Amino acid sequence: MHPQSDTYKMSAEKVVSSNPNLDRVNLGCGPFAPPGWLNVDGSWNGWFTHHKHLRRALELVGVINASNQGADWQVSPLVHYLSKPLPFPDNSVSAIYASHVLEHLYRNQAMALLSECKRVLKPGGVLRLVVPDLHALVVEYLNSKNNGSSKSAADNLNEKLAFRPPAPRAGNGFVRFYHLWMDFHSHKWMYDSESLSSYLEGAGFHQVAQMELHKSAIPGIEEVEQPHRILDGAGICLEGKKIA
Numbered sequence: 001m002h003p004q005s006d007t008y009k010m011s012a013e014k015v016v017s018s019n020p021n022l023d024r025v026n027l028g029c030g031p032f033a034p035p036g037w038l039n040v041d042g043s044w045n046g047w048f049t050h051h052k053h054l055r056r057a058l059e060l061v062g063v064i065n066a067s068n069q070g071a072d073w074q075v076s077p078l079v080h081y082l083s084k085p086l087p088f089p090d091n092s093v094s095a096i097y098a099s100h101v102l103e104h105l106y107r108n109q110a111m112a113l114l115s116e117c118k119r120v121l122k123p124g125g126v127l128r129l130v131v132p133d134l135h136a137l138v139v140e141y142l143n144s145k146n147n148g149s150s151k152s153a154a155d156n157l158n159e160k161l162a163f164r165p166p167a168p169r170a171g172n173g174f175v176r177f178y179h180l181w182m183d184f185h186s187h188k189w190m191y192d193s194e195s196l197s198s199y200l201e202g203a204g205f206h207q208v209a210q211m212e213l214h215k216s217a218i219p220g221i222e223e224v225e226q227p228h229r230i231l232d233g234a235g236i237c238l239e240g241k242k243i244a
């Protein structure tokens with residue numbers, strides 16, 4: 001177990017006990033962290049929402065950039081690394097949502113996260129995942145090659161696969177070290193509908209099905225699901241249920 005997991009557990013318990021109605025979890029929430037959900041993210045921007053004075057001080061001395069994208073978080077998330085066990089008890093939450101997050105984990109970490117989701121969901125609870133669609137990306141690449149219309153087909157595909165940025169991260173030593181260390185922003189593994197279904201089933205989820213935008217067994221999904229993450233080929237969405 002991660003040496004800091006007790007700390008994460010304590011802070012998660014504090015969040016959960018002070019908000020007993022929060023039993024819908026939004027993993028890897030990013031800056032769009034709606035109230036009414038238990039928002040979880042491991043990034044420094046999320047962490048700095050709990051340490052606003054420190055952020056300001058570091059901006060003043062130029063260690064971090066004041067215009068840093070994502071600095072404006074709507075809600076302070078629970079800070080947690082998704083490569084670690086989820087800081088919730090067994091059978092404790094009714095829904096888990098993760099949009100454009102799973103592909104940021106190595107495949108083994110992603111599989112472990114699916115098992116963790118199964119563990120913390122109550123029986124009858126639902127896991128809903130949105131990921132970029134590997135199939136759509138490959139089709140787009142092939143179409144663009146076949147039409148002879150795009151000499152940048154390979155670059156487009158690379159950008160969307162997002163395994164690596166086109167250039168090493170800019171910024172001072174601290175920023176570069178952070179990105180190298182955390183590597184949150186690169187994609188590590190991509191999925192299509194069939195592979196994600198089989199991983200969900202392998203983790204013990206039932207009734208796994210591809211879903212449309214805002215069509216869900218999770219009440220209030222429209223509070224958290226952003227259309228641009230699914231529409232126009234941006235992503236596929238799958239849901240699975242924990243039976244027991």
Ligand SMILES: C[S@@+](CC[C@H](N)C(=O)[O-])C[C@H]1O[C@@H](n2cnc3c(N)ncnc32)[C@H](O)[C@@H]1O
Binds near residue numbers: 027031081100101184
């Ligand atoms: C592409 S953003 C998606 C944000 C939001 N869910 C959405 O759909 O707009 C991925 C988010 O996952 C978070 N993330 C990536 N890897 C993570 C990890 N290992 N642990 C915790 N959070 C992680 C990042 O900090 C970022 O906020």
